[in-house]
Amino acid sequence: MEKWSQWIYEVLGIGHSYQYKIIATIVVGLVIYILRRMLLHFILKGKEDVKAKYNWSKSISYVGYFLTMLVVIPIWITELESFGTFLGLLTAGLAVALKEPISNFFAWIFIISKKPFEMGDRIQIGNSEGDILDISFFQFTMLEIKNWVEADQSTGRIVHVPNGLIFTHPVYNYNQAMNYIWNEIPVMVTFESNWKKAKKILLEVEEKKLKPLVSNMRSEMRKGREKYYVHYTNFDPTVYTTIKKNGVMLTLRYLCHPKTRRTSEQAAIEEILEQFYKHDDIQFAYPTTRFFDASKE
Incomplete structure (x- = not known):
């Protein structure tokens, strides 16, 4: 030796x-x-x-x-x-x-101790938005959503974000409060349409297509109240009515899982199209121009 x-x-x-x-x-x-x-x-x-x-x-x-x-x-x-x-x-x-690496390291300690997000959560920080894949000493990794994709769905790109960014930018967590988010689907019908019937159809669509998607919503709401005092008096699907310049706006508001927002919206819209097609007194509104000729009236 x-x-x-x-x-x-x-x-x-x-x-x-x-x-x-x-x-x-x-x-x-x-x-x-x-x-x-x-x-x-x-x-x-x-x-x-x-x-x-x-x-x-x-x-x-x-x-x-x-x-x-x-x-x-x-x-x-x-x-x-x-x-x-x-x-x-x-x-x-x-x-x-090593100012930046030190900041990233202490941010990692903050992340694993305070848990502003965990693996699998969907978050937005700065201009980056996606699902957390990994949390390491100096950076966390996300599977990107949105960007050129016009929905909350993956682009296929991996984003590496320095941990220290959580000290200077707000973190929006889709899952942390109650694992559900509110989504709204605006539907505009003409002033001449039977808007009351249209609203009734929308409520039926919500009851049939959307409400079954949140079967364990009440238990998730309890979790949200225990940690963050997230409190809603009404979390059943509803429809709000508003007058716009081109017609009557009916807005569906409902809870859905962050990762099923697009699929739930598609199911609702397809059902709405099928139901409205059956009624001649319900027409979708869109921007139009009407000319008035006083000499012919």
């Missing part, structure tokens, strides 16, 4: 003390990696919940990183007078050179 150590010193110029530190670091890393893999295999065996598997994997990885740093750092700082000296020098250097 001493011969190998002497050979490394002569060929590579690495001192004996540094050889020990390198070997010790590699051994520590391998041991913790093996323990991590074994623990993950034991815990995740038989689990089908993707989110639970992700959370366990991330948590065990973070513990592994922490233990590795806890064991390795003292190996490499024996030349310094104290661990406090090391931390002082490290902090001073990093504060100047």
